[in-house]
Amino acid sequence: MSSKFAVRACLVCLLLLPAASYANGPYPREATSQGVTGARIVIPLTDGWRFRQGEGTSRAEGLTFDDHAWASVSLPHSWNRVGLYQPQVPSRINTPEVINKAMGLGWYRLSFTSPARLAGKRVWLEFDAASRIASVWLNGKLLGEHQGGYSRFRFDATDALRTDGPNILAVRTDNSRPAPGSSTVDVLPLSGDFFVPGGLYRPVRIVVTNNVHVDMLDSGGPGTYATTRSIEGGSAVVDTEARVANGAKAASTVRVRARLIDAQGTVVASQDQLEAIAPGGMVTVKNSLRVDKARLWQAVDDPYLYRFVLDVLKPDGEVIDSVEQPFGIRTIEISPTRGFLLNGKPYAIRGVGYHQDREDKGWAISRADVEGDIKLLREMGATSIRLTHYQHSQYIHELADQYGLILWDEIPLVSQWTFGEAEVATEKLRANARQQMTELIRQNQNHASVAVWGIANEVDFGNSLPAFLTGFKGAGPDPLPLLAELNQYAKTLDPTRPTALATCCEGRLFAADVTVPITAPAADVGGANRYFGWYFGEPGDLPGHLDLLRSQRPSQPLSVTEYGAGGALSVHTDNVLGGMVDSRGRAQPEEYESYVHEQTWPLLSRRSDLWGTWLWAAFDFASTVRHEGDADDINTKGLIAFDHKTRKDAYYFYMANWTSTPMVYVTGRRYANRAYAVTDVRVYSNARRTTLTVNGNALPTLTDCPQRVCVWTGIQLQSGANEILARGEFSSGSQEDRIFWQVAPEALRSTRIDSGAMVAARAAAGVFGSDNFFQGGKPGSVVKPADFGKPAQPTQIAGTADSEIAATYREGEFRYRIPVSNGKYRVTLTFIEPSDKSVRVFDVLAGGRVAIGRFDPAKSGAAANAAVIRSFVTPVRDGLLDLWFKPRSGQAIVSAIQVERVDH
The missing domain is CATH 3.20.20.80 (Glycosidases)
Structure with a gap:
């Protein structure tokens, strides 16, 4: 069954009026039915539940147990709240105060009165899921236990139900972590890269059927099934199967009818047959339905659905039970x-x-x-x-x-x-x-x-x-x-x-x-x-x-x-x-x-x-x-954040590639305070032509960008606020996206590079950007990286106030081509020697001239996790500071580069 198509079964849906508990107050009012004879009654059990988390709850399944001090909750419910973004994340919802990672027992209790006129009826408790083990009592009688936290299950509550007063439903859930000797040791999953919350986290309901009914104990399934056997020449053959149970003490003869009904309500195929069912017995009824001019389920292009209806009728035509589900004809x-x-x-x-x-x-x-x-x-x-x-x-x-x-x-x-x-x-x-x-x-x-x-x-x-x-x-x-x-x-x-x-x-x-x-x-x-x-x-x-x-x-x-x-x-x-x-x-x-x-x-x-x-x-x-x-x-690999609202940049990459919906999107909007005054601008666009303006200045139009990624390189930003506006031209008109970046005044006066770092570390003075403007070389670090459950292990580096910045480096033969305006600059370089076995001697050239010659970091004091700092002054005449780290033996290395103008 389902909440929308479920059970035609659900000809009557009644809201039960529950009380907190038998022990705590007056009886709830009776849920009454105005349904059609033979229809199922479906009663959601949503409100009025009492809940307590943890061990030490003795005899909570009993009729007279006092749950007055328990919390009042509605379903769906879980006591767990897991996952915490750090405070700087604007969309953060959870805070440390609401986090609850406790795993173990959680008890639920509900008091209700039974619906009227239940003579000759069967009463079922249906749980859409309970994590991960659920034990269910009605009026102190154990109905059963379900092991597995994800699937629908049902219990026959007919014999335990009281029709002369309130009923007490008690459910013990258990999401204990599986381990040898634990209650969940043999319940999948035993592990996984995801958390398993506890509780009645999906809906619960009462379902009332006649004694003769479509099987309610078919592993939580609808008890009736349809399968497309073939599609030929515009016609389809659909095989159907139904399990019909007889819970009465007398035999019964019924007519089982399978139908397919189109979206306009027309019966397009129907088959029925008489079946005799022994007391307490079950029959499986199979049929084939032929649908002429079948409209196929074509996924997102045309998700057309018929209604598959299975009716159980008395020989005179009175409906005893009916189950309905959507059905798409497809192979x-x-x-x-x-x-x-x-x-x-x-x-x-x-x-x-x-x-x-x-x-x-x-x-x-x-x-x-x-x-x-x-x-x-x-x-x-x-x-x-x-x-x-x-x-x-x-x-x-x-x-x-x-x-x-x-x-x-x-x-x-x-x-x-x-x-x-x-x-x-x-x-x-x-x-x-x-x-x-x-x-x-x-x-x-x-x-x-x-x-x-x-x-x-x-x-x-x-x-x-x-x-x-x-x-x-x-x-x-x-x-x-x-x-x-x-x-x-x-x-x-x-x-x-x-x-x-x-x-x-x-x-x-x-x-x-x-x-x-x-x-x-x-x-x-x-x-x-x-x-x-x-x-x-x-x-x-x-x-x-x-x-x-x-x-x-x-x-x-x-x-x-x-x-x-x-x-x-x-x-x-x-x-x-x-x-x-x-x-x-x-x-x-x-x-x-x-x-x-x-x-x-x-x-x-x-x-x-x-x-x-x-x-x-x-x-x-x-x-x-x-x-x-x-x-x-x-786990932060989502294209959308844990709030299920905030879309990351990569979401729009796929939107540009997977849809024809006109769209244009400027990436990097959350990187609002930029470290460098010169940067690339990336735009995801599925437009034929995409334009970009920066602070009102138009840049060259890009056409048919590869993989819908348009890139403008080396864009100069100004001090303060910068407006980035991208526009895509479509046959239906233009689409545009606008973001703003901030550049601090010091970023125009100086450039600070945390070499070898994908994310720049914080510095004692000034703002560093991550490694950029390089050609060649490979990044490295003296920090032992993090592993599951183990944080990174930093190495303290002497000789600098910026140990985290010095800890990463670029190594090999490489150049930095740093965009700066013409003038005179002081270049300050930080070096470390990450290995006591390394032999390296190299030159640092600025603008083609040797600024530091035959440099050996180890002999210069960089051994034993100590930093060595060297600086020099060099002119820049063509708007580009060219620093060439050229090995003589071994590999060149640098941990940080600071470039500051000195002729202003």
């Missing part, structure tokens, strides 16, 4: 040579990875929240979403059907499936994996948007598995037996869709003692999570790597399921190539995230051998293993 094929085929034609999968949490709510989100996300992604031009790394709500599946987005669904088998030195998964964990696979497929297989069933994510680390995930020591357990089991099991549940698997590690360059299992063949179609330019290599390495994977399995369809980089809203760089990548630390500028996407997408877009691509990720999300960029407990 999907994934080919290793032709890619993704929708209704027999190639279709471009331009996707994003998606986590369901947001800064202000965690997982307790609404349908409106999800629809807002989808609108943002469609505005960007995305045609697909990978629902990572667990089962997502019915909301997003319904909305994907309506908006025409292709979905990759997957279960939460992520990175780990054993503890300690165990080589194989326990039988309980294997059973939990099968259960979650069953629920994923049963609950979502009617959705036209769902293309594949993901059986796992990144279970191929081998003995390179990060200790932050598992702490496993040794060669690593073999994932292939579990993957083989899940692959085959998924096919028994739904043979019409392929299985999929996302890998991390095959073909990467590791140390000699690292071995990784080859897992990709365990599923029908493959996906590669590859972060070239971020965790390893360069963006340009990706094509060769994909060629290697294709050569290994030419008959298996291949996709790229994750790529990207971190992007901090308040961290910026003047040159993305100026320093080393800081993938685990704080120096993660927004501009570098854009650079990785600018470099990677052109490489992917040119490949015809990929059936899809999904960037990582749509939104920033909570992950307590991360302290990076300008955030704690947040």
Whole structure:
């Protein structure tokens, strides 16, 4: 069922009037029904809940338990708030005072009266999800326990329900961190680069049916299913299946009718048949519906939906039960040579990875929240979403059907499936994996948007598995037996869709003692999570790597399921190539995230051998293993911030490339206070012609910018405010974007460069920019970089008040061509010697003349982490200060450059 299309079932939706608890006040009023005979009654249980977090709650499931002191909450609800941007982030919502990362028990209690006229009815409690284990009592009777935090589940509450007074519903949720001996030791996921909040974070409701009904215990699914068998000559054949249960003590004969109804309300196909059902029995009814002149579901181009209605009727025609769902007639094929085929034609999968949490709510989100996300992604031009790394709500599946987005669904088998030195998964964990696979497929297989069933994510680390995930020591357990089991099991549940698997590690360059299992063949179609330019290599390495994977399995369809980089809203760089990548630390500028996407997408877009691509990720999300960029407990690779509103620059890069919507966007608006008075201006524009004016001065028009990235280089800014205005010319008119940059007066008088730094460090005096204006050389640092859970370890450097600036350097043979006005300048250089084994002698030339000759930093006192500072005066006559660091032996080196005019 779903909140919009769900159950025609839902002919009557009643708001229950709950009280705080039986022990705390008067009985609530009875929820009354004015429904049609035979219709389901659906009663949302939203308000009036009492909640308490933590251990030590004894007998809270009992009727007379006093919950007066508990907090009053409404559903959806979670006690967790995780993820904190640093104070300088303007869009920050969470503050340290609201953060709650506690994992464990959370108790919920609700008092309600039952609806009237329940004779001969069945009463069900339906939970859209509860994290991660839920134990449910009604009036002190344990109805059951559900293990798994992402899927819908139901309990039969008929025998426990009181019709003569208030009912007490008690739910104990448990999101304890999985560990040996914990309650969740055999409940997936065991680990992952995301936080798992607790609570009743999706809706809960009562559903009342007749004794004869479409099966309510079919693993949370609708109990009735439809599949497009074929499309030929404009006609389609749709196979249907329904499970009809008889909860009565007498046999029953019913008519089961399957129908497809178009958007205008016309029945386009119908089949029905009589069935006899034994007391307490179940029948499975199969039919085929032929639809002439079928209008196909064509994804975003035309996401046309029929209504699939399954009616259970008495022989005289009275409706006993009815379930309705949207249904799109379509076929999907994934080919290793032709890619993704929708209704027999190639279709471009331009996707994003998606986590369901947001800064202000965690997982307790609404349908409106999800629809807002989808609108943002469609505005960007995305045609697909990978629902990572667990089962997502019915909301997003319904909305994907309506908006025409292709979905990759997957279960939460992520990175780990054993503890300690165990080589194989326990039988309980294997059973939990099968259960979650069953629920994923049963609950979502009617959705036209769902293309594949993901059986796992990144279970191929081998003995390179990060200790932050598992702490496993040794060669690593073999994932292939579990993957083989899940692959085959998924096919028994739904043979019409392929299985999929996302890998991390095959073909990467590791140390000699690292071995990784080859897992990709365990599923029908493959996906590669590859972060070239971020965790390893360069963006340009990706094509060769994909060629290697294709050569290994030419008959298996291949996709790229994750790529990207971190992007901090308040961290910026003047040159993305100026320093080393800081993938685990704080120096993660927004501009570098854009650079990785600018470099990677052109490489992917040119490949015809990929059936899809999904960037990582749509939104920033909570992950307590991360302290990076300008955030704690947040993965900052999103194109949109954790508030699900603030769009980073890279978002607009894809909008320019993925849509025909006229747009022009100036990057770098959050880097408002500029370190240098001369800079490049980058504009994302899908206009044929794009113009730029700076402080009213027009610059040359650029035409058909490559990859929709227009760049004006060496733009001179003025002291104070600078207006940057870009305009794109379209057939429908012009579009423009305007930003303002500030330049301090001292930036026109002096240039300070933090050599080897992608993000400039703070200085004791003056403002340094990140490494810029260089040609050649490589960046380096004496700082031990950050790792998961471990901050960077700085090295104290003597002889300077600016140890952080001196700690980075540029090395090799290189030149700096620094734009300055003509005049006389004092150049001050800071040097260190990062290695006690290095032998280097070099000259520093200014304007072609030797300014510092035969310089050896170690012999000049730079050894043992000490800085040496040298300065000289040089004229500049052509508007460019040319500093050439020219080795005589070994490599030249410099840590900081300061250029100040002295003839004013």
